[in-house]
Amino acid sequence: MSNKMWGGRFTSAPDAIMEEINASIGFDQRLYAQDIAGSKAHAAMLAAQGIIAAEDAQKIQDGLDTILSEIEAGSFTFRRELEDIHMNVESRLAELIGASAGRLHTARSRNDQVATDFRLYVRDTVDALDAQLADLQKALAEKALANAATVMPGFTHLQTAQPVTFGHHLMAYVEMTARDRSRLKDARARLNECPLGSAALAGTSFPIDREATASALGFARPTANSLDAVSDRDFVMETLSAASICAVHLSRFAEEVVIWTSPSFGLVKLSDAFTTGSSIMPQKRNPDAAELVRAKAGRIIGALTGILVVMKGLPLAYAKDMQEDKEGAFDALSALSLVVAASAGMVRDLTPDAERMKAAAGQGYSTATDLADWLVRALNIPFREAHHITGRIVGIAAEKGLALEDVPLADMKAVDARINDDVYSVLSVECSVNSRVSYGGTAPSQVRTQAERWLKLLNGE
Numbered sequence: 001m002s003n004k005m006w007g008g009r010f011t012s013a014p015d016a017i018m019e020e021i022n023a024s025i026g027f028d029q030r031l032y033a034q035d036i037a038g039s040k041a042h043a044a045m046l047a048a049q050g051i052i053a054a055e056d057a058q059k060i061q062d063g064l065d066t067i068l069s070e071i072e073a074g075s076f077t078f079r080r081e082l083e084d085i086h087m088n089v090e091s092r093l094a095e096l097i098g099a100s101a102g103r104l105h106t107a108r109s110r111n112d113q114v115a116t117d118f119r120l121y122v123r124d125t126v127d128a129l130d131a132q133l134a135d136l137q138k139a140l141a142e143k144a145l146a147n148a149a150t151v152m153p154g155f156t157h158l159q160t161a162q163p164v165t166f167g168h169h170l171m172a173y174v175e176m177t178a179r180d181r182s183r184l185k186d187a188r189a190r191l192n193e194c195p196l197g198s199a200a201l202a203g204t205s206f207p208i209d210r211e212a213t214a215s216a217l218g219f220a221r222p223t224a225n226s227l228d229a230v231s232d233r234d235f236v237m238e239t240l241s242a243a244s245i246c247a248v249h250l251s252r253f254a255e256e257v258v259i260w261t262s263p264s265f266g267l268v269k270l271s272d273a274f275t276t277g278s279s280i281m282p283q284k285r286n287p288d289a290a291e292l293v294r295a296k297a298g299r300i301i302g303a304l305t306g307i308l309v310v311m312k313g314l315p316l317a318y319a320k321d322m323q324e325d326k327e328g329a330f331d332a333l334s335a336l337s338l339v340v341a342a343s344a345g346m347v348r349d350l351t352p353d354a355e356r357m358k359a360a361a362g363q364g365y366s367t368a369t370d371l372a373d374w375l376v377r378a379l380n381i382p383f384r385e386a387h388h389i390t391g392r393i394v395g396i397a398a399e400k401g402l403a404l405e406d407v408p409l410a411d412m413k414a415v416d417a418r419i420n421d422d423v424y425s426v427l428s429v430e431c432s433v434n435s436r437v438s439y440g441g442t443a444p445s446q447v448r449t450q451a452e453r454w455l456k457l458l459n460g461e
């Protein structure tokens with residue numbers, strides 16, 4: 001039997017393998033709520049414009065409501081021979097209300113329908129992600145406030161560089177997440193135009209009201225070019241770009257959790273809630289959630305690459321290639337949602353080991369820059385010369401196996417006679433972080449200001 005939705009000029013059914021490669025119902029059934037919302041808005045507009053009769057429109061609305069509850073109750077049968085969500089819904093509508101169902105597809109095509117459905121889906125997903133990202137920021141800022149004065153080693157090249165505060169380090173991720181949210185918000189604003197009414201590619205001869213359907217579906221406006229509207233998947237590419245950058249950020253955080261929790265570092269502990277044991281090594285506590293957050297960036301970036309390659313070189317307007325826009329995006333956006341939730345969970349779960357952090361912060365002469373800065377400030381020595389003097393003092397400390405703050409004054413004076421007792425006031429890790437009061441610096445006072453500013457913003461949202 002040929003397809004009853006479009007099979008007028010067909011005499012036989014598609015080959016089984018044709019049906020298999022062609023059908024999208026296996027994955028696009030996820031768009032059911034958006035598809036039904038789009039159809040309801042379209043039917044109401046058709047009736048308001050006098051294109052279909054009010055009685056037909058009413059039957060269509062009631063039928064679509066029934067279908068929505070059937071799908072939500074799990075009693076709806078999705079049929080592969082009906083290809084996709086659009087024809088599954090329309091076919092069921094015909095079973096429920098008869099001939100009136102055939103009027104729903106007036107002045108539209110599956111091309112503008114799917115573009116509308118998918119924009120609505122991506123918009124909903126972006127909104128849900130934004131709320132999750134705000135929660136992650138809150139978790140980070142709260143932990144940062146509690147650890148505004150917890151000293152830890154700051155690294156460059158993963159070598160101990162200068163002492164920083166743990167709160168400051170966590171607040172770095174609040175800033176990164178803020179940019180992620182702002183990128184998603186930009187993507188949302190650009191995608192929020194309604195393709196419905198563009199029909200197959202050229203628009204329609206029916207006197208439709210595109211402003212009405214656009215506003216019924218919460219879009220800012222209708223799209224202005226029908227060819228563009230049915231063949232544009234920028235909204236997928238752009239959202240997945242923002243999602244990929246966000247996933248990359250969280251993979252960096254996850255990697256830090258892996259490093260910090262390794263017994264060789266031992267800077268942070270995760271509880272039983274966010275670790276797993278080993279089946280052979282009883283002592284192990286593995287940071288699997290962090291590792292998976294780190295790894296899932298791979299599939300999110302993969303989905304972005306996938307859609308970019310699908311769209312590259314595709315002539316206008318719609319082509320079936322574009323049906324390949326969905327699975328990768330569904331998978332990537334679900335993965336990101338999980339990654340954000342797991343990251344927030346880990347942030348709330350983790351406990352810094354303040355003692356070990358402080359000891360590690362002092363390793364490797366991490367206050368050497370403080371010494372050089374002191375020489376500049378207190379003795380008016382040019383920085384380059386101060387750098388040189390400090391290098392020699394570090395050399396003495398290394399030779400004697402001492403921390404910088406334990407090098408005797410006599411040894412320092414032997415390097416430069418101008419050095420006095422005051423120098424010891426800058427050599428501890430606490431003094432070091434307390435002195436970094438420049439805007440955006442690591443001093444506890446700065447961290448508190450930033451964390452409080454963010455928490456106020458986040459709690460007001």
Ligand code: ARG
Nearest residue numbers: 024028084110111114322323
């Ligand atoms: N399932 C299709 C998709 O996801 C819907 C649009 C089909 N349009 C068409 N002209 N065959 O892209």
